[in-house]
Amino acid sequence: MxxxxxxxxxxxxxxxxxxxxxxxxxxxxxxxxxxxxxxxxxxxxxxxxxxxxxxxxxxxxxxxxxxxxxxxxxxxxxxxISTVFQEHSLLPNLSIAENMFLGREPTTRFGSIDYPAMKR
Ligand SMILES: Nc1ncnc2c1ncn2[C@@H]1O[C@H](COP(=O)(O)OP(=O)(O)OP(=O)(O)O)[C@@H](O)[C@H]1O
Ligand SMILES: [Mg+2]
CATH class of the missing domain: 3.40.50.300 (P-loop containing nucleotide triphosphate hydrolases)
Incomplete structure (x- = not known):
């Protein structure tokens, strides 16, 4: 392999x-x-x-x-290659999905965050 x-x-x-x-x-x-x-x-x-x-x-x-x-x-x-850093780098005011996609959020064609895509 x-x-x-x-x-x-x-x-x-x-x-x-x-x-x-x-x-x-x-x-x-x-x-x-x-x-x-x-x-x-x-x-x-x-x-x-x-x-x-x-x-x-x-x-x-x-x-x-x-x-x-x-x-x-x-x-x-x-x-x-995506990294989830140790606990101190998580933002408690954001959801799990938002933490996972921090800085690379999928966007709609209007430029806003595409939450359904993130959730999928
Ligand atoms: N930005 C930095 N500047 C100077 N020295 C650093 C830096 N980052 C790490 N080091 C040093 O490099 C060595 C390895 O550190 P590293 O943080 O990679 O270890 P680790 O295995 O992740 O340890 P831990 O289990 O504590 O998380 C240590 O001697 C540390 O002090
Ligand atoms: Mg370490």
Whole structure:
């Protein structure tokens, strides 16, 4: 079975502190994966790189065998990579659907939020 997403030899340092040292992660289509590690192991950093929030210092990301260049969160979204961040980033005044579609709400042809589409 081919990998849907492949992160290959990803390294990332913040100043002098090395957060990721040549980390590789393969994700299979239709599977649920758990990324585990102690506090500060680099889990969030790896996911932020996949979400286009951080740029890796080295390493490559592939989707269905094609190399991705995730320069921004928008580029990751366009590639079909969507992130639900940890609880502190949820907006309690919005519905679950609104939280899920935050910043990429489907719109009607008049430019307003398409709630039925979101609900579907
Ligand atoms: N924006 C940043 N600037 C500087 N250092 C950072 C930054 N983000 C993460 N780090 C450092 O990188 C390392 C990995 O942090 P990261 O948040 O990815 O770990 P984590 O596995 O998600 O930890 P936790 O289980 O606490 O969520 C830590 O040493 C952290 O201090
Ligand atoms: Mg974390």
């Amino acid at each position: 081919t990998n849907l997403v492949e992160m290959s030899h990803i390294s990332k340092a913040f100043g002098g502190s090395k957060a990721l040292h040549s980390v590789s992660l393969d994700l299979k289509a239709g599977s649920i994966h758990a990324l585990m590690g102690e506090n500060g192991a680099g889990k969030s950093t790896l996911m932020k790189i996949l979400a286009g929030v951080h740029q890796p210092d080295s390493g490559e990301i592939f989707m269905s065998g094609e190399k991705l260049d995730l320069k921004s969160p928008r580029a990751a979204l366009d590639a079909g």
